[in-house]
Amino acid sequence: MKKIYTYHEDPGHGWLEVPREMLTRLNIADKISEYSYQRGKSVFLEEDGDMGHFFTAYKERYGCDPAYISKYLDVTPIRDYASYQK
DSSP, X not given: OOOEEEEEEOSSOEEEEEEHHXXXXXXXXXXXXXXXXXXXXXXXXXXXXXXXXXXXXXXXXXXXXXXXXXXXXXXXXXXXXXXXXX
């Protein structure tokens, strides 16, 4: 069964939630910027750059785009999470 990721949106921005281990598996952990966030074992990839790195690496490895669902909130807690650190 294919993994389905969650794309979180608020009125100003969006982030794709992925397990930190997936960034290591795709060899892109060092390409993710501090504009993404982290909490626990999840990384929330900002939509303007980091999410693109993930999509490119995922497609190269698995031959297709990752599947995701969208989740919209007027106010998301993601902006209060810690900035991504490798």
